[in-house]
Amino acid sequence: MGIRVKILGSNSAAPAHRRHHTSQLVNIEGQYYLVDCGEATQLQLKRYKIRAQRIKTIFISHLHGDHYLGLMGLLSTMHLMGRKTPLTLYGPKGLSEIITLQLKYSETVFNYPLTFHEVDATTSKVIHEDDFVTVTSIPLNHRIPCSGFLFEEKKKKRRVVRASLPEDISIRNIVRLKNGEDAIDEDGNVIFQNNLVTKPPRKSFSYAFCSDTKYDESIVPIIKDVDMLYHEATFLDEHMDRASNTYHSTAKEAATIALKANAGRLLLGHFSVRYKELEPIAEEARTVFPESHLALEGEDFILEE
Template identity: 75%
Template sequence: MSIRVKILGSNSATPAHRRHHTSQLVNVEGKYYMIDCGEATQLQLKRYKLRAQRINNIFISHLHGDHYLGLMGLLSSMHLMGRNKPLNLYGPRGLSEIITLQLKYSDTAFNYDVAFHEVDTQKFQLIHEDELISVHSIPLDHRIPCCGFLFEEKPKNRRLIRETIPEDLSVRNIIRLKKGEDIFDEEGKLLFKNEDMTLPPRQSFKYAYCSDTKYNESIIPIIEDSDMLYHESTFLEEHRDRAHNTFHSTAKEAATIAEKAKVGKLLLGHFSARYKELEPIQEEARLVFPESHLAIEGEEYILDS
């Protein structure tokens, strides 16, 4: 099992230099989760041959346009393409009103149900859980209510040592072995000891997405030891005053958070349109945290064991 993060958009406020508004697709064992949905997100999905209909959960960090203006178009396209399965939409207060108002005045009724889940952006709390992952909100410090998202894989099953498994062992007992159980007969006699037939489970990974935010050390205990962190790095340190006035971070500040949180890898994104070339952003971050990387559109960043 792995977590694969596909960058669909990496720019802030204005699309520029062939970079688009913020959006990412998180793929966990073929199950798609979308984070933010800036303008042109559905075009990026088509460009990279990603099927929108496989997305069942969309997480919107806040209601600045560069993070959600592509959402209505994507939802409408899902409708026109015949979607009939429910969609979960997670976001701050006001998101449901924005969508339902557009549906009202366009006299549109989707073929599928949209379940709105209002997120309290000031709390660290569980907002989604399924058989593969759990997702928590991460309170951030931005000009309007805003949160990030922490994706954590569920503990994985133990791995079978194939050559030790009898051919006639039942599926039920194989499942027990994967869960770490020993196998007993009806009289309670030990038949198979788990540690003789299985290996420890593969690593479960943790991915933290920190959207628009000022430098904010209060998130460190939440994202600590994440295998990968995406943290906005809108500006270079030379524009630090501009960053703070607009409730954003510099590349150096993003790297400082990564270093203090002891994460495995840092992805830098949400770039200001003032920067055509991005290498200086990466260079600034690597002076503090060597495992800093640019979130390049079309690239996939993989956590795997």
């Protein structure tokens, strides 16, 4: 598998038309990363039968309520349900202070280690790295400090063709083959030449999450050639003035960014409460960038070979 993005919510401002606030589960090789956490995200996780305790890392883009007001409840439930596994949290300045103040008045100390890393919303840099992914911040152009996040899978290992190998091949040789080396016997003689028993690694995918932002081409070099881009599309182009005044984007603007970035696919979200029907947003985006999709809650968007 590669990257699977599950949309938990994609409405802006106030919940409406049965749509929830922004949150997404990014599943990379079975590792759970949560991106934004609007109110009731823990209920959405339950609704889609996703085990919250599997989440190890949370990224919060900014401190408008529709992007983080579900965080305190989620962290509390993790604690109450007996979590011991460490959790890493990335977010803007202020988030740690808000959590700490709430814990102070509830006289609560979490049972699990929670590590907070402040994200500088003015610059693009690697903020997180583990065995599976590198995450780079994307400075967005919003009313308050706001970061997007670029997830890039680590380079994958070569794929061993099991049928070309004896059943008793050693684990050590499997590891060598995956790393691009030949298999050898105890004396160091080559027994299987790498390129004859392995296939090239699968593609490493990338996913960029950009919400909230006004149209700003300065993010294009950061997300260039991304396989999948989530870009907010709060308004239709007919409300371009409203979009600009509130530091949001239109569907056409989101599509223009996807086009300029040479993205593989575009997910549209952060829909304004004013739109009950969302199809016009997708249609508008497709006039510029055909591979545009509505990030409707409950939907899965998958990057895999």
